[in-house]
Each structure stands twice: as C-alpha cells, then as structure tokens.
Amino acid sequence: MIWKILSPKVLTSEERPDNLTKDTQAKVKVTQILLSNTELRAYCGTPKPKYPFVPGRFAVGVVGEAGSACVKVEKNTRVFIHDSVPCGSCDQCLSGDPDSCRNMQIAGVNAEGYMRDFVVADEENLSPLPSAVSDTEALFTGIVAIGEAVIDRLKIAKGSHIAVFGAGELGNILAQLLIYHQAVPILIDSDEQRLKTAAQCGVYYTVKADEDLLPTVERITGGRLAAASVHCSYNGIPLALPFDTTAPGGTVVYTGFSFPEASAQLKNALDKQLTLTSVANDYSDVATAINLLLNKAVNIAPLHLLLSPVSDAAKQFENAANAAEQGQNVPVSVLNMLA
Numbered sequence: 001m002i003w004k005i006l007s008p009k010v011l012t013s014e015e016r017p018d019n020l021t022k023d024t025q026a027k028v029k030v031t032q033i034l035l036s037n038t039e040l041r042a043y044c045g046t047p048k049p050k051y052p053f054v055p056g057r058f059a060v061g062v063v064g065e066a067g068s069a070c071v072k073v074e075k076n077t078r079v080f081i082h083d084s085v086p087c088g089s090c091d092q093c094l095s096g097d098p099d100s101c102r103n104m105q106i107a108g109v110n111a112e113g114y115m116r117d118f119v120v121a122d123e124e125n126l127s128p129l130p131s132a133v134s135d136t137e138a139l140f141t142g143i144v145a146i147g148e149a150v151i152d153r154l155k156i157a158k159g160s161h162i163a164v165f166g167a168g169e170l171g172n173i174l175a176q177l178l179i180y181h182q183a184v185p186i187l188i189d190s191d192e193q194r195l196k197t198a199a200q201c202g203v204y205y206t207v208k209a210d211e212d213l214l215p216t217v218e219r220i221t222g223g224r225l226a227a228a229s230v231h232c233s234y235n236g237i238p239l240a241l242p243f244d245t246t247a248p249g250g251t252v253v254y255t256g257f258s259f260p261e262a263s264a265q266l267k268n269a270l271d272k273q274l275t276l277t278s279v280a281n282d283y284s285d286v287a288t289a290i291n292l293l294l295n296k297a298v299n300i301a302p303l304h305l306l307l308s309p310v311s312d313a314a315k316q317f318e319n320a321a322n323a324a325e326q327g328q329n330v331p332v333s334v335l336n337m338l339a
C-alpha cells in the first residue's frame with residue numbers, strides 16, 4: 001500500500017508491489033513516519049508539489065528482507081530510512097563524493113516519500129538503530145542532524161548566548177542541542193504553549209517575541225546581546241528580527257527544511273557587520289544524530305506526540321490543514337504505519 005496526495009487536500013492509497021532489484025537492497029516495513037509541516041504543506045499545496053505526491057520525509061521501519069550482499073542490515077534490523085539520498089549521476093556523485101551531491105533526492109520533498117507499507121532501499125541509505133532509541137525518537141534523527149549542522153556553522157565558544165527564533169520542533173531540538181554543546185540558548189517565539197513545552201524539555205531561557213524582547217535579551221546577556229542568532233523558517237517570525245538580538249560582528253543563521261518567499265530590510269545587519277548564512281538540508285552525519293539520541297542529548301517526551309493509526313491519516317491531514325488555516329501552529333505528530 002502507498003499513500004498519495006492527488007491534488008490539494010485529496011489523500012488516497014493504492015496497492016503497489018515492492019521488490020528488491022539489487023542484492024545490496026533491503027525491503028523495509030515502515031513502522032512510523034513523522035507528520036510535520038513538510039507533509040502538511042504538500043497536502044495543502046502551499047507551495048504545490050508535483051502531484052500525485054507521496055508524502056513522508058522521516059521514517060523508521062524494520063527490515064523484512066535483505067539482499068544477499070547486505071552487510072549492515074539483516075531481517076528484523078530496526079532502521080532509520082535516510083531522507084536524503086544522493087542522485088548517483090551528478091559530477092559530485094560520479095567523482096565519488098556523494099555527500100556533496102548537487103541533486104540530492106529528498107523523500108517527501110523532491111522524491112517519493114515514505115508514507116507506504118514498504119520501502120525498498122539500498123542498505124547504504126539505511127541506518128540501524130540501537131535498541132535504546134525508540135522508533136519515535138529515531139524519527140527525529142533528521143531534525144537532530146540539521147540542528148548539528150547549524151551548530152557546526154556557528155563555531156560557538158562554551159557559554160555563548162545563542163538566540164533561537166521559532167520554538168517548533170526544530171528550534172526546540174536545536175536549543176536542547178546547544179545546551180548539550182554547553183552554549184546558552186535563548187528560545188524565542190510568540191506561541192506561549194511552545195515555549196512552555198521547550199521549558200519542560202530543559203530550555204532555561206524562553207522568551208516571548210513581543211515588545212519586551214530586546215530588553216529581555218539584553219538582560220539575559222548582560223547587555224552584550226547574543227553571539228549569534230538562528231532563525232527557523234515557517235514560524236511567522238520576521239527575517240530581520242535576529243539582527244536586533246545579535247551582537248555586532250555576530251552571525252545569523254537561517255535554517256529550516258525549506259524557505260518561503262521572503263524579504264527583509266538589511267540596513268541593521270549591514271551597520272552591525274553581521275554574517276548572514278543559511279543551513280538547509282545539510283546532509284550531516286546520520287550516525288552522529290543517532291548517537292546524540294542514544295546519549296539522550298534531546299528529550300522529546302514533553303512534546304507529548306500524538307500517535308495516530310495510518311487508517312486515520314485522511315482525518316489527521318484534514319484536521320491539521322484546518323488548524324493551519326486558522327493560523328494555529330500545528331505540532332508534529334506521528335503516524336503508526338502498522339495500525
């Protein structure tokens with residue numbers, strides 16, 4: 001079975017056989033997928049993907065059948081299915097540097113997603129999961145990986161204050177990773193419920209994005225402002241707001257799994273000689289991300305993730321779309337592909 005979005009807000013399913021075509025492949029029974037804004041935007045058609053569209057970027061599963069040449073996985077190995085797969089045909093891929101692929105195939109974004117019973121994948125694109133990392137935790141592997149890519153870019157010193165704008169799943173997890181790396185995140189959002197959840201995850205400084213934002217950040221940083229700020233996309237936060245919270249000469253990183261059309265007044269950034277950069281779909285090490293989950297560097301329990309059976313998927317998508325249209329932040333949830 002495979003689920004497809006045929007046109008905006010029309011989700012359907014169909015039967016499709018999945019068979020191994022190479023002995024380095026494995027057939028994985030998908031157990032859970034993450035339902036995030038990526039899937040929701042595809043469903044709502046904002047922006048419109050190429051329909052029919054198979055959603056589902058982050059997935060975990062169990063190997064049901066492994067080709068004879070597989071060495072990493074075997075029957076019953078629990079795996080994270082990589083969301084980004086090198087194209088195999090660009091110059092970078094052909095010269096043996098697939099990590100720099102210029103045409104990365106991203107599941108549920110520009111390639112077929114994982115909302116299906118079975119995924120046939122080369123074992124290279126499967127990462128076995130330690131038993132201490134649950135399926136639901138493992139769904140966050142890609143989010144942890146992008147958080148780590150942001151932190152690599154920041155090159156922060158211990159104890160640095162970092163302002164993080166957007167307390168959705170990415171901002172929340174990034175803030176937790178910053179703490180793990182001994183930095184001091186200041187997590188900013190206009191949604192108090194999200195800030196409360198982040199506080200329960202262990203984020204000490206959570207700040208409402210209102211007229212007191214700047215004085216509050218000044219107070220927390222002893223007047224120095226944040227060494228760097230990170231802006232997470234699709235949280236309704238103006239692009240120029242991080243210029244205010246960043247110390248002169250500091251860095252502002254724009255991150256997210258994609259970026260909307262956007263513009264900003266740059267004068268403040270230029271006056272302060274800020275470095276502006278972005279991190280999106282960086283294919284940093286999946287193994288590192290799984291290790292961070294194993295080390296409990298992030299706590300997802302306070303997210304109280306809703307776990308819904310895939311048989312209710314149409315209803316879940318519809319409810320999420322309605323909430324988004326009313327301007328609510330739709331929290332990530334999990335689809336149980338076995339029920």
Ligand SMILES: [Zn+2]
Pocket residue numbers: 086087088089090091092093094098101102103104
């Ligand atoms: Zn390539």
